[in-house]
Amino acid sequence: MESPLTESPVLLVTGDRKGIGEFLAGHYLALGYRVIGCSRKPAGREGEGYRHFCLDVADESAVQQMFAEIAKDYGRLDVLINNAGVGSMNHLLLTPAKKVKDIFETNFTGTFLMCREAARLMRKRRFGRIVNMSSVAAPLKLEGEAVYAASKAAVVTLTQIAARELADFGITVNAIGPTPIETDLIKNVPQEKIEQLVQRQAIKRLGQFRDVANVIDLFIRPESDFVTGQVLYLGGV
């Protein structure tokens, strides 16, 4: 007989070394999920029910290798949270093409590769929940974040079309667009800019990790099998 632990659902969260990803890994471990994390550098977390892969989410063969191991060792994947992302703030007149490429590689190509490989595994059990990370930077058209916001807009379009293409396989695909949250992503953004941004929200405060987890909890519930292709922006944006 299988132990309860081997029957518990498997959740993969990308970019879980710090910030929102680190919080989400802990949150879902506490809820009884078997959690797989991945990031470019080793994560500090260890312990039962947790496993970590060191990889770049935009490295196709590394991503495929990780999913081959997940298929072999777990035989399933229930939830994918595409959290890994990089930001950059610069005037477009001053932004080098290399920066554009790097941001799209991680934020878009990485999200795409993870969706593709995860869905290939999820379809075998005709169940899957994919949650992608967009940002309020896209709908708010934030000046100075043209490339970052464009990459997150691309994630929205990917989410909406993937939702349609994967519906037949019992897989839902949704996205969350967080407001600024106190993480490394915004540490170099001037306080004044953050304050201006918060003032454009209906609810004028910084986001918290629990706000993100709350929306993901909703998206990944088994009962949410009729919720797909949606983008939920926090803070009333």
Added chain:
Amino acid sequence: MSDGERLEQAIYKAVDELNGQLPKGVHVEKSADAPLYGKGGKLESIDVVGLIIEVEEKIKEEFGIAITIADERAVSEQNSPFLTVGTLTKYVAGLLKENGVTVN
């Protein structure tokens, strides 16, 4: 087992997997002239997607080679590789050959 037989077995395993996912009344025979998609084939396009994924996985397992079946080339072939099990097998044999495995 020859490489040709290994390829045939891999394709048939993929067909088995596909049949397990198909709705009642739709079934793909394990023979070269079994129709897949298009003329006489009963598969929906989404079933072909499922079959392609299964074939790619079985080829990876059997030959250790990662092939991509549905690229622009496959779509632009004058004779679609997805007409029958046989045409698909032939197309995959071509992809294997490019990877150094010659299948007769």
